[in-house]
Amino acid sequence: MSLEQVSNTALIVAFLLYIISAFLFVIAITGKKWSDRDPKEHTLRWSKLAFSVTIVGFVSQIIYFITRWIYSGHIPNANMFEFMTLLSMMIIVGFIIIYLIYRSAGIGVFALPVAFIVQAYAMVFPWEAEPLIPALQDNWLKIHVTTAALGEAFFAVGFATGLMYLIRTVNFTGTSKKDRRATRGIEFTIFAILVVVGFIGSVFLFNALDYQAEFSKEVIVPAEESELEIEQVNTEEVKYTLPPIVKPYKSEITSMDSYFGIQKPLMEAPFWMKGVNAGRKLNTVVWALLTGTLLYCLLRLILRKPIGAKIQPILSDLDPEDLDEISYRSIAIGFPIFTLGALIFAMIWAHIAWERFWGWDPKEVWALIVWLFYSVYLHLRLSRGWQGSKSSWLSVIGFLIVMFTLVGVNLVIAGLHSYAGV
Template sequence: MFVISITGKKWSNRDPEAHMKRWSRFAFGVTVLGIASQIIYFITRWIYSGHIPNANMFEFMTLLSMMIIVGFIIIYIIYRSAGTGVFALPVAFIVQAYAMVFPWEAEPLIPALQDNWLKIHVTTAALGEAFFAVGFATGLMYLIRTVNFSGTSKKERRSIKGVEFTIFVILVVVGFIGSVFLFNGMDYHAEFSKDVIVPAEESELELEQVTTENVEYTLPPIVKPYNSEIVSMDSYFGIQKPLFEAPFWMQGVNAGRKLNTVVWAFIIGTLLYYTLRLILRKPIGASIQPILNDLDPDDLDEISYRSIALGFPIFTLGALIFAMIWAHIAWERFWGWDPKEVWALIVWLFYSVYLHLRLSRGWQGSKSSWLSVIGFLIVMFTLVGVNLVIAGLHSYAGV
């Protein structure tokens, strides 16, 4: 609906401006209905589970999706820019779809999560990241709007490759979501067993022990865990056994499954990207650009900057200050160099540099937009990569 509102000038035979306003109001009204349904879900799940729904990946990503819409609504009310919804709402939709690949069940909180500071920490961090998401969406819109896709200079080719790579990364995430839904719908299942050495310091008997652990796959095992045996495996596309074994240095029982997930994400994402390229017969960004031609690049640049400027102090409070207060209550220390803490600090430092360059060096336009895009990719790695790949005290979020 937002796309229709900003493209109406090209095909409305009556009053293009009235058409744009009418469809913008209609699209915004539907967005408000959407956020109302999310808020009702949030409240009812809170009542049902007995705790604020932000304790695992499904709940947190759902909360982040809701906060992205809240951030978009605030920005829309300030700037009345229908174009912002063209990319901001799909980002929220992808985040919500990503949440749906995780277990939905409401579970009791572990002791470390049973504190009000957790609620404040996670909620404000999500709101700050939501404004970063809006800044990312409008920054990417600016780049697609201004890049010369027919240019041949080195700088222009580099910009085209950068935009296409960003779109490719988004499609990889979509590919991961799609593959999980596809094979879950097919009720796919595979299971492997693996001998795991338990060090003496971690053993109750204070002796080195060897235990057998099983790992279940819901995606077909292109890669199986290192030095593991097949317990059961459904065939897929006529394939009866895994194609590869995880490298020897991937010793964790879940390492092979995580690598397998990454492989599937890249396979599906690559197929999506090149299928679209084949259908469109030109870069995907070049196909999107005509939709954005009526938008003022300076407005997009300003909205991107203001979104990040709004999100930064909220993120500072939620992801750093409130997080340290909660860490002291849960683990009796303010800072412990846990991977999630380190990457939250990296995100904060990156956006600090962004604001410094924007305000003191006058970095506007494409430079500022590239930073907004890169910054949110770092945010997503912090949310996805750190939670699901790197072990740490925040690993509960990857259940």
């Protein structure tokens, strides 16, 4: 077995073990209701087992990381697949640290799913290791990306426990404006998670079916960008692995497999969307929203109540104050790490790669927005006494911004960081 096969197998094993561990943590906090054992003994026993499985999964992911580093010749953080697998591993690091401090089984119920959803998202991208472009061949990039991922991992743990606090404390049967607004907020957050899950599922499905579609599009290259210093018209190919609900603007079908009896794209990308891949990116967003909406509606139909209300009884034995404290501590640990990685180390690398510390690239702007948001969170928490519900809402919103920075900016908005998108 080659190193590449060992690496890929280790990653899949880690993914499966994280799923098993999450279920074991659920049993740890819910099974005591039907177990004949003493509740504390039951929780402790299953928590130890779940944590042990998590550690084995983490070791397996480290094996993936090291073996990929060896056969690729560079630290695995250079494209979307590598970065998201790195982020999932860092989320586990953050979870392990916070769990060892607080020994709360409830953390694993939500933190582990965040980790394996992020890892599943990574798996939809090409797994092949590619040579690094010159801008990525610098040690400061390795430091920048790794520390930024670790900071975001602690934000993820803060998000998980903050969402747990909200689900635990919201009155889903309340009729007041505040209760209804809180219920809608939680349901929207769950919907956003299901959009990511739906996208992952649809990509795996159509990859398994080996679906392909290809379009050709004429692209005008201005004289100032042309090597011949004259305006040129080039024909570029755009490949789809998801069925084309939206095709590129002013493009022609080169080849296209039918799907669900549909023989051609349903619509064309708007003219104002720039770039040859704009239509494909919009198509990806449409599929994510469609599958996420379908999943959400199916769950609501099956449960016949808000999804958060169905989850709430599982968390009934958890202390809301503990959840609030864990969320805050996670963010407090992650913030200085993120500051170093996403801002300071990033600016050092930017100066080396592009000879400037700051260039208002979309990824840079959104990293700054994330930093400012969590700065406000800590200010309100420490100076204004925002605890409990207010603090938890900020932790949830903050991580949604982080995910947009990682997913939306990398895949939808063009910029110098677009190399990480595909």
